Amino acid sequence: MGKTLAEKIFDAHLKDEPFAGTKVLSLDRVLCHEITTPIAIADLEWRGKDRVFDKDKIKVVIDHVTPSKDSKTATQAKILRDWARRHDIPDFFDVGRNGVCHAIFPEKGYIRPGFTVIMGDSHTCTHGAFGAFAAGVGTTDLEVGILKGVCSFREPATIRVNLNGSLPQGVFAKDVILHVIGQLGVNGATDRVIEFRGPIVDQMSMEARMTLCNMAIEAGGTSGVCMPDMTTVDYLWPFIQDEFASKEAALAAYSTWVSDEDAAYDKVVDIDVSALTPQVTYDYKPDCVKPVSELAGSKVDQIYIGSCTNGRIEDLRQAAEVLKGKTIADSVRGIVSPATPQIFQEALAEGIIQIFMDAGFCVTNPTCGACLGMSNGVLAEGEVCASTTNRNFSGRMGKGGMVHLMSPATAAATAITGVITDARTI
Amino acid sequence: MQKKFGGSAIFLDRSDINTDEIIPAKYLTEVTKEALTPYILEDLMLDGFDPKGEKLKNATVVVSRENFGCGSSREHAPWVFEVNDVHTIIAESYARIFRQNMFNCGMLAIELPKADIDQLIALQQQGAVSVSVDLDGQTVTAKAGSEEKRFSFDISQFDKALVEAGGWVEFADARY
Ligand code: SF4
Numbered sequence: 380m381g382k383t384l385a386e387k388i389f390d391a392h393l394k395d396e397p398f399a400g401t402k403v404l405s406l407d408r409v410l411c412h413e414i415t416t417p418i419a420i421a422d423l424e425w426r427g428k429d430r431v432f433d434k435d436k437i438k439v440v441i442d443h444v445t446p447s448k449d450s451k452t453a454t455q456a457k458i459l460r461d462w463a464r465r466h467d468i469p470d471f472f473d474v475g476r477n478g479v480c481h482a483i484f485p486e487k488g489y490i491r492p493g494f495t496v497i498m499g500d501s502h503t504c505t506h507g508a509f510g511a512f513a514a515g516v517g518t519t520d521l522e523v524g525i526l527k528g529v530c531s532f533r534e535p536a537t538i539r540v541n542l543n544g545s546l547p548q549g550v551f552a553k554d555v556i557l558h559v560i561g562q563l564g565v566n567g568a569t570d571r572v573i574e575f576r577g578p579i580v581d582q583m584s585m586e587a588r589m590t591l592c593n594m595a596i597e598a599g600g601t602s603g604v605c606m607p608d609m610t611t612v613d614y615l616w617p618f619i620q621d622e623f624a625s626k627e628a629a630l631a632a633y634s635t636w637v638s639d640e641d642a643a644y645d646k647v648v649d650i651d652v653s654a655l656t657p658q659v660t661y662d663y664k665p666d667c668v669k670p671v672s673e674l675a676g677s678k679v680d681q682i683y684i685g686s687c688t689n690g691r692i693e694d695l696r697q698a699a700e701v702l703k704g705k706t707i708a709d710s711v712r713g714i715v716s717p718a719t720p721q722i723f724q725e726a727l728a729e730g731i732i733q734i735f736m737d738a739g740f741c742v743t744n745p746t747c748g749a750c751l752g753m754s755n756g757v758l759a760e761g762e763v764c765a766s767t768t769n770r771n772f773s774g775r776m777g778k779g780g781m782v783h784l785m786s787p788a789t790a791a792a793t794a795i796t797g798v799i800t801d802a803r804t805i
Numbered sequence: 806m807q808k809k810f811g812g813s814a815i816f817l818d819r820s821d822i823n824t825d826e827i828i829p830a831k832y833l834t835e836v837t838k839e840a841l842t843p844y845i846l847e848d849l850m851l852d853g854f855d856p857k858g859e860k861l862k863n864a865t866v867v868v869s870r871e872n873f874g875c876g877s878s879r880e881h882a883p884w885v886f887e888v889n890d891v892h893t894i895i896a897e898s899y900a901r902i903f904r905q906n907m908f909n910c911g912m913l914a915i916e917l918p919k920a921d922i923d924q925l926i927a928l929q930q931q932g933a934v935s936v937s938v939d940l941d942g943q944t945v946t947a948k949a950g951s952e953e954k955r956f957s958f959d960i961s962q963f964d965k966a967l968v969e970a971g972g973w974v975e976f977a978d979a980r981y
Contacts, residue, residue: 394981395980395981397963397966397980398961398962398963398966399962400961400963401961401962401963403981414833414834414879415878415879415880417836418836418837418838418880421836421837422974426974428978443833444834449834451834451835451836452834454836455834455836458836499878499880500877500878501876501877501878501902503878515878515902516878516902516905517878517879517880517883517902517905517906517909518880518906519880519906519909519910519972519973519974520905520906520909520973522974523973523974523977526977526978527977527978527981529977529981531905531963531973533961565821565872565875566821566871566872566875566898566900569872569898569899569900569901570901599872599875599900599901601901663850664821751830751877752829752830752831753830753831753833753834770825770876772823772825772826772876773825773826773848773850774825774826774829774848775825775830778829778831778848
């Protein structure tokens, strides 16, 4: 019997099995941000164990509220900053160089096929796009990760989602993943890894694969995962060219981290996306998904384009393509947050920032900001936001506010008309 | 050190209660657990539920439905229960990160089948429900008025060890 990618990674990283069914894995990456890490740091200090297991495997960013908006967030940032300096952690990203964690860490080449990755953040599943096992954890798991470089898991079964057919023009990875979550339900993948396979995934860029894996948690999944291939190697090449003689050699090495054809799956879901149309959420759960056409005409107050789901350069390009030469409706405000400084620079160089500004968008620095209602675009009670983020919980972007999740193209079209709009009709 | 479990129960009869409802993101700027205390379940969408009410104030056990604690990884969700003396949650199922966070803090996230939860919820009609937990016997006993119901639950050896050790930091520290 063959093995899934997740099983292979578990085998290769197994450090201990204290009880049957409990796997304690060694970690390749422990990622940290300023919301969930400071209490772990404080607890380590309190225990007299202010140490890190490996300063080169720990990567740190201030991203949720940055630059700090008040003294509380400034304190969180300071605790993280002081700690990173105290332990000489080389990869620490502060104001001016910081971006959304799940965008900046892959961009720096930190995530590789076969890696185990944890972070005190539920959307850590994003990094599975590289063929890694990447799971969000709480602060206690993070604390033990920082101190010991290990984390415990129940070995997850895998749900294989085959994405077949061909993706129609104007339909994107975000539409696909919203559709998949609609099919699986918000707890359809609890204690499972979601493996994204098939010709659609093969043709996708790393950015699009990250959008897919990012939302695995919205179906309850432990990690999303894609098989590493030449697209993965091309993306990582600037960071790995000294390790391998050629891209082919890198690909051969990474092919260890692919599920076997005869691997056993908990479930296999086949989805033909050829007839898929742009999707949008309604209500307050991410599995409440409908075609945009069914919600077309609903009024919104704010448009938000950004986040670890859809704040990457490809996303900004897709939105800019719709916005080019147009202005947003008087009734709405538009906010765009390029997810990292590099993405911001690329968008500047390509004239995309100009398009957003000409259209009437506010361009913010890279940050999570509005996504979780902590800064930069919080909604007032009763307001509605068309958003490229990943969570539409009640109050997510501000108490009493409502969020519709959608692709960057749909968000851009909605900005122009002020009501939910299929970009293909613009 | 092992925490105390059981006590008077409050019923949150809804599935998919998420972490934003348990503790909204705007309070994640606090850097101590204690500071979270007043904000427990502040944004919960549930008819008739009062986050400032006596019922919640007196409760040390929460009973709920499927996929409890879905959403964010924030351990602030278990912590806000912990600082409000709610160390026992009983539900049909949990989101993975929330469940792990509960055991990592040395608290109990007990899973019971839907039929048992139905019975527990129905017990409210007899009056206030008080729950006791026998960790070794793996049973939950609920009493209301003159009625008493007993349910058995499964707990993995690991989760039990975490509860006995007082949490994952203690367990890991002793072992790795
Ligand atoms: S962008 Fe939103 S979902 Fe992503 S890490 Fe930041 S707050 Fe979380």
